[in-house]
Amino acid sequence: MDQRQQSIEARQLTYCTLCGACDAACPIGLRPMQTILAQGQKENMLEPFAARAPKTGGELLLSPNKAVRRSFSQSQWVDDCGIDIAKALANGDSIDSQRLQQFIAPLVLASQIVVSDGLLYYALRHWLPNTPLVTLAERLLPKLHHHLQAGDLLLLDPPAFHANYDYLLPIVQQATRHKGVELNLDLQRLAVSLRSYRLDTKAALRARWQWLSLHHTINRIICENPDETTIAAAVSGLPALWLGDLEPL
Numbered sequence: 001m002d003q004r005q006q007s008i009e010a011r012q013l014t015y016c017t018l019c020g021a022c023d024a025a026c027p028i029g030l031r032p033m034q035t036i037l038a039q040g041q042k043e044n045m046l047e048p049f050a051a052r053a054p055k056t057g058g059e060l061l062l063s064p065n066k067a068v069r070r071s072f073s074q075s076q077w078v079d080d081c082g083i084d085i086a087k088a089l090a091n092g093d094s095i096d097s098q099r100l101q102q103f104i105a106p107l108v109l110a111s112q113i114v115v116s117d118g119l120l121y122y123a124l125r126h127w128l129p130n131t132p133l134v135t136l137a138e139r140l141l142p143k144l145h146h147h148l149q150a151g152d153l154l155l156l157d158p159p160a161f162h163a164n165y166d167y168l169l170p171i172v173q174q175a176t177r178h179k180g181v182e183l184n185l186d187l188q189r190l191a192v193s194l195r196s197y198r199l200d201t202k203a204a205l206r207a208r209w210q211w212l213s214l215h216h217t218i219n220r221i222i223c224e225n226p227d228e229t230t231i232a233a234a235v236s237g238l239p240a241l242w243l244g245d246l247e248p249l
């Protein structure tokens with residue numbers, strides 16, 4: 001677009017749900033979502049943190065949600081879950097470098113981090129490229145997928161899924177194949193987020209729900225991110241539960 005002396009208007013960018021599907025789909029690795037996130041930022045907020053500290057911290061859990069903390073009691077919780085940083089990233093607000101350093105400092109020591117927020121997972125893959133990151137779906141689906149049934153809509157957190165697409169695809173396929181389970185990702189990289197930090201007005205949420213439910217019979221919604229269950233139930237009128245609380249219908 002630069003070559004054609006065109007530019008994307010800020011108004012158009014607000015419609016991006018930051019699902020990350022374009023990063024995963026680009027055949028030459030252009031990472032369009034990274035460019036979108038960088039709009040309005042004075043510097044590249046996704047520069048890696050250079051420190052190569054010894055990883056003495058074991059597995060850390062990055063989630064403010066009590067249900068997740070109960071389920072992952074074997075991991076050490078991080079009190080500072082960086083939700084303000086995720087919101088700033090999503091909204092194109094500048095992030096104070098000291099605040100970012102403060103958030104990252106305990107994470108640098110982790111041998112592995114379980115991350116519940118998809119956008120933070122995306123950003124942490126850039127900030128800490130040498131630290132293994134785990135999504136909730138990656139950890140929970142292999143254990144709980146036998147409770148999924150026809151009529152379930154599995155709502156994965158798109159930026160996390162697309163940030164590690166090649167690895168997560170077979171896990172999701174294996175968990176949902178032959179069960180009649182619907183996904184908010186069609187695994188051809190089309191993704192519809194329900195919640196996005198951006199434009200989460202009632203009208204926008206309803207429009208996204210219409211997209212998700214089009215031509216599908218959905219009886220129940222299973223959310224990877226527990227913070228999504230309230231919104232999912234309100235907008236759909238269906239029961240919605242967190243993947244970690246999955247039980248048979």
Ligand code: SF4
Nearest residue numbers: 016017018019020022
């Ligand atoms: S594919 Fe997703 S992240 Fe990329 S521009 Fe479209 S909505 Fe935004």
